[in-house]
Amino acid sequence: MEKSFQDHYPESYRHCYGCGPDNDHGLRIKSYWDGDESIADFQPQHYHLAFPGYVYGGLIASLIDCHSTGTAAAAAYRRAGREQGSSPPFRFVTASLHVDYLKPTPMGPPLHLRSRIAEITDKKVIVTTDLLVEGTITARGKVVAVRIPEHLVPEKE
Amino acid sequence: MEKSFQDHYPESYRHCYGCGPDNDHGLRIKSYWDGDESIADFQPQHYHLAFPGYVYGGLIASLIDCHSTGTAAAAAYRRAGREQGSSPPFRFVTASLHVDYLKPTPMGPPLHLRSRIAEITDKKVIVTTDLLVEGTITARGKVVAVRIPEHLVPEKE
Numbered sequence: 001m002e003k004s005f006q007d008h009y010p011e012s013y014r015h016c017y018g019c020g021p022d023n024d025h026g027l028r029i030k031s032y033w034d035g036d037e038s039i040a041d042f043q044p045q046h047y048h049l050a051f052p053g054y055v056y057g058g059l060i061a062s063l064i065d066c067h068s069t070g071t072a073a074a075a076a077y078r079r080a081g082r083e084q085g086s087s088p089p090f091r092f093v094t095a096s097l098h099v100d101y102l103k104p105t106p107m108g109p110p111l112h113l114r115s116r117i118a119e120i121t122d123k124k125v126i127v128t129t130d131l132l133v134e135g136t137i138t139a140r141g142k143v144v145a146v147r148i149p150e151h152l153v154p155e156k157e
Numbered sequence: 158m159e160k161s162f163q164d165h166y167p168e169s170y171r172h173c174y175g176c177g178p179d180n181d182h183g184l185r186i187k188s189y190w191d192g193d194e195s196i197a198d199f200q201p202q203h204y205h206l207a208f209p210g211y212v213y214g215g216l217i218a219s220l221i222d223c224h225s226t227g228t229a230a231a232a233a234y235r236r237a238g239r240e241q242g243s244s245p246p247f248r249f250v251t252a253s254l255h256v257d258y259l260k261p262t263p264m265g266p267p268l269h270l271r272s273r274i275a276e277i278t279d280k281k282v283i284v285t286t287d288l289l290v291e292g293t294i295t296a297r298g299k300v301v302a303v304r305i306p307e308h309l310v311p312e313k314e
Contacts, residue, residue, distance in 0.1 A: 012208060013208050015206045015209060016208060016213065017206055017207070018213060023206065024204070025202075026204065047174060047180055047181070047182035047183065048174050049172045049173060049174055049177070050173055050174070051169060051170050052172060056173065056219075057222055057250075057251045058174065058175045058218060058219025058220075059174065059219075061215060061254055062213075062215025062219065063215075065214055065218065066215065093214075093258070093261070094214045094256075095257070096255070096256065096257045096258065097218055097254075097255070097256045097258075098253070098254070098255045098256075099218075099251075099253065099254045100253045101250070101251050101252055101253065104250070
C-alpha cells in the first residue's frame with residue numbers, strides 16, 4: 001500500500017494535531033499524489049459541527065493547512081529528485097492560510113481535498129486547494145508554506 | 158458572572174465544535190467585550206501540537222474563526238441597541254478566514270485573542286484579531302462574517 005506524505009515524516013514531526021501519525025487525539029490526515037495534484041480524504045466525526053447538518057469551518061481550515069504543508073514538503077522532494085523521507089528532511093510551516101467558504105459543507109460524506117502547486121522556490125511553496133463533498137466544491141484554500149527555520153528544527157532526527 | 162457571547166446563543170447554534178457550549182468534544186471558547194474590542198482566552202491541550210513545543214496552526218485558525226463570528230454577532234446586537242440573546246437572533250457564518258502566522262506560538266501559556274470590528278453593515282462584519290502569548294503577538298487574523306442565510310436558519314429556536 002502506498003505510503004502517505006505524512007508516513008514519511010521524521011519522528012520529530014509526527015506529533016502534529018492535524019497530520020501527525022503519532023498524535024492519538026489528532027486528525028491524522030493522509031495525503032497522496034494524484035499526478036501533479038495532491039489529494040486527501042477525511043471523514044468528519046459527528047461532533048465536527050458548525051451547526052446541525054454542516055461541517056465546522058475550523059476543521060476545514062485545519063485540513064487545508066496540514067494537507068498543504070504536507071504537499072509542500074512532498075513537492076520539495078519531487079523538485080529535488082529525492083525520495084520522500086530521505087535526509088535531510090524537507091519540512092514546511094504555514095506562513096499564511098486563507099480559506100474562502102463558498103457554500104455550507106454538508107455533514108455526512110467524506111471531505112475530499114485536491115491541491116495544486118501554484119509556486120515553488122527553495123524557501124517557499126504556495127499551495128491552492130479545493131475542498132469537495134460528493135463532487136461539489138464548498139471551500140477553497142490558499143496556503144503559503146515556508147521551509148522550517150533552522151533554529152526550530154528539533155536536533156534529534 | 159458575566160455571560161460570554163456564546164452563552165447567549167440560541168439552542169440550534171450551541172453545537173459548534175469551536176464555540177458551542179453544548180459540544181462535549183469541542184473547544185468551547187468564550188468571548189467577551191473589553192470596551193470596543195472583544196477578547197477570549199484559551200488554554201491549549203498538550204495534544205494541540207504543530208511539533209513539540211509549538212501550538213498547532215489549525216487550532217489558532219479555529220479560535221480566530223469562532224471568536225470572530227461570535228464577535229460579529231455581538232457587534233450586530235450592540236449596533237441594533239439590543240441585548241444579546243434577544244429574538245430574532247443575529248448569527249453569522251464565515252465567508253472567508255485569513256491567518257498570518259507571524260512567529261511560532263509556544264505551547265504552554267494560555268492564548269489570548271483580541272479583536273476589533275473593522276467594518277459592519279447589515280449583512281457583513283469584518284473582524285481583525287491579534288493572537289498573543291504572554292503579550293507577544295504570534296498570529297493575526299481577518300474574518301469576513303456574513304449574516305446566516307435565511308434558508309439555513311434552523312426552524313426551531
